[in-house]
Amino acid sequence: MIPLYDDNPTRRLAIVTIAIVTLCIAAFLWQLSLGEIEYERAVFGLGFIPAVFFNGASLSPDLVRVPKEITLLTSMFLHGDVLHIGGNMLYLWIFGNNVEDAMSRLRFIAFYTLCGVAAAFAQAYAEPSSEIPMIGASGAISGVLGAYLILYPRATVTTLVPLGIILTTFRLPAIVVLGFYILIQVVSAVLTPAGEPGIAWWAHIGGFGAGILLIPFFKDRDIPFFAPPRAVQSAQPTVNQRRGPWG
Secondary structure, eight states: OEEEEESOOOSSOOHHHHHHHHHHHHHHHHHHHSOHHHHHHHHHHHSBOHHHHHSOOOOOTTTOOSOTTTHHHHGGGOOSSHHHHHHHHHHHHHHHHHHHHTSOHHHHHHHHHHHHHHHHHHHHHHSTTOOSOBOSSHHHHHHHHHHHHHHOTTOEEEEEEEETTEEEEEEEEHHHHHHHHHHHHHHHHHHSOTTOSSOOHHHHHHHHHHHHHHHHHHSOTTOOTTOOOOOOOSSOOOHHHHOOTTO
16 A cells, blocks of 8 residues: 555745755665665765664764764665665655644754654664664654645545555545555564564654654644545635644
């Protein structure tokens, strides 16, 4: 089940979402420009490693690129391959604009970052001794998906669904698409042996949960929960209407 686009228009251009997509693509192109050895060194130096952050492990000095605290941020912009970044940017492009539109741009930056940090901590809590670098925007984007689920569960998402060897599209409620997404994450997290390299399932779950918990504090006051798809509005809300809990 691959989402293609939703029917939920926005009130303004999603500048932050576009900037994040651009930065992630730029970072991935930079990764591709490195040789194989330097590529691996960049992943270890800029990726988030639970054992380094929480268990007192340390990298070889020649691998250290930034302080370990900064890897919580740098890891969000690196990706492993084309499918990794392609899938992440597709989900962010479809759902990020509406979540950004529900709050000020500065609050969206903070919201996205906090969801990414919560995702990293969730993976570290599940595997605190892991020495495998975690990279990718998946955790932060999962937070965006959790927020979208709470804000617009009835929005329609055109989704590509494989039926055997045939690919077809269905228009499904967001609650079905995103509910299926988080179900897959939970089942995969439970069935995947601890310490196995691959997808950071617990990061996805942690980010998704963070998005659900944080969205009430970040959204604008005039944005209701569980709203129907928003119609295109002819006038912008006033500043007072749009102001959220912290500006």
